[in-house]
Amino acid sequence: MKSSRVGDGTLLAALGALVVVLFVLSLGTGPVRLAPGTVVEALFGQGGEAQRVIVQEIRLPRAILAVAIGGILGLSGAALQGLVRNPLASPSLFGAPQSAAFAAVLTLSLGLADLRSFVLPLAAIGGAFASVFGLVAIAGKNASHLVIILAGLAISSLAGAATALAMNLAPNPFAALEIAFWLLGSIDDRSFRHVVLALPFIVVGAALLVSRRHAFRALTLGEDAARSLGVDVGRLRLAVIAGVAVGVGAAVAVSGTIGFIGLVAPHLVRSLVGYDPGRVMVPSALAGAALLTAADIAVRLIPSTTDVKVGVLTAIIGVPFFLHLIIRDRRTLAGGPS
C-alpha cells in the first residue's frame, strides 16, 4: 500500500540496528571499558583471554536479559493497550510486575525457592496472571480510562502492601534486605542461569502476543464489530493475559520490577508507525529492548558510590512521562471511554 508512513521493513531494520549497537555498547560498558571492535572480537572468541571472559561470561547474560526483558515489556505494553484500547495501559499499570514480585517474594521469604530456582519464575507468572486477569475482568467490555487506572492503582497497591507484609514477616532480616534490593529492579551480575530461567518463558509470551497482532486492529471498531468479523474476543483476551503474565512474570523473576518501559515504548514508536495497534507491536518490542539496554548502560556510567538500580532509573524517567501523557490527554481522559 502506498502511503506516507515509514515502510515497516525500513523501520524494523533501523530499530533492529539500534538494538544491536546498544547491545555491543552494553557489552563494552563496565569497570573495564572495551571498544566496540574489541567486544565483537571477544564475542566471536577472538582477542585476549581476559576480554573474552568479561564479554562472554560476565556481560553477555546481562545484555541478553536487557534486550529480552525490555522487548517483552514493550510488547506487553503494546498488547495491553491494543486489548483495552487505551494508550495508558501498561504492565505496571495493570499491577503485573508488582503482583509477580509479590508472588516471588512470598516464595522466597517462605524459603520455598532461592533466586536461581525455576519455582521463582513460575510463582511470578502466577502472580502476574492473577493481576492482569483481575484487571481485565474489572475493565469488562467498555470500561472508561478512569476505571482501568483506578483498578490498576488498587491492584498495584495491594500487591505492594502484600509484598511489604511478606518481607515484614520474613524469618530472616538479611533475607528481607536482599529481597528489598532485588525488588528495585536490576539485571546486574546476572548469569546464564538467569537467562535460562527467563528466556524460554519470554519467548513463549512474546510469540503468543505477536501472533494476535492483527486481531487488535479489528478490535479498534469495538468488541461487537470485532466479533462480527470473526475475532474470538474471549480467546484473544485470554491469550493476551497469558502472554503478558508468562513474559512479564519470567522477566520479574530474574530482574525484579522494572517499570514504565511498557508504557513508553509504544508511545515512542507511534510517532513512526501511526496508531495501528497491530503495526505498533513489533517496533514497540524493539524500542523496549533499546530503552532497557540504554538505561542499563546509563546506570553503569552514572558516577555514584553505590550503583543505581536500572528499575529505579526507568521509574524516575517513566513517571514524569506518564504524567506528561495524562496532562496531554486530560480532556479525553475526563470524558470516559474514547
Next chain:
Amino acid sequence: MSVPAFLSIEGLAVRLGGRVVLHDVTMEFPRGRMVALVGPNGAGKTTLLRALAGLLSADGIIRLDGKAVSTLTVRERAIHFAYLPQDQSVHWPLPARDVVALGRYPHGAVDPAHLPSRDGEAVERAMVATDVVAFAGRPICDLSGGERGRVLLARVLAVEAPVILADEPTASLDPRHQLEVIRLLRAAAAAGGVIFVATHDLGLAARFADTVVVLDGGRVAAHGPPGMALAPQVLADVFRVGAFRTDHGGEPVIVPWTVV
C-alpha cells in the same frame, strides 16, 4: 410464497440475565430484500440484529440458503453476516482505508498493508460506492460524523456479505447522507442480499423497505409490506402515535403526527 427463502428464522428467542428479551421470532426472506426493523426503544431491534450476527446465544434456528448457520464456523458466519453496530466509535485513529479493509478480515486478509488483489478490489469498490476515496489516507478521527459513518458503512460493504445487519445506520447523519446510505443499502439488496436496517425513522422505512418488521416488547407485532406493517392501528398500538399519510410520486409518505 413462490420465491424460495434465502434467510429463514425459526423460533428465535433470546434470554438476557434470566429475562426473555426476544420471543419466538419466525420469518423468512428471499434474496434481494430490504427489511426495516422498527419499534419503540427497548423493543428488541438491536437484540434481533445481534442474535442474527451470532453475537448473542439464542434459541431457535437460523438458516441461510437452507443451511443452519449454527453449523458455520465463526469465520464463515462473519463472511455471510456483516454487522454495523450502532456504536460508531473507532478507538484508534486508523487511516480510513485501513478501517474499510477490516471488512476483509473474515476473508483472511488480516493485514491492510498486504491485501491480496481480490480483497483490495473489494475495498476499492466499497470505497467508491460510499464516496470515501477522497479521504482514504486520513485518520478516521479527523473526519466529520457523516464521513465517518460512510467509512464504517464501507467497512461493512467490503465484507460483501449476503446479509447485512445495520443498526441505525442513518442516525446522526444529515438528510442528504441518510438518503445516500439508504440508497447504498438498497443497492446491496438489489445485488441479491438481505439487508436489515434498524431505524426509528418510520418515513424511511415506509418509503424504502420491501418488508417492515415491527417489534414491540421483544415480539413481532407486525410483519409485511410497509403499507400493512405500518397500518394506522399498528402505529397506534405499538408506537402510540397517529401519522400523517400521503404519497409522493407513487411512494408512501408517513410522518408521525399526533400522540395517541
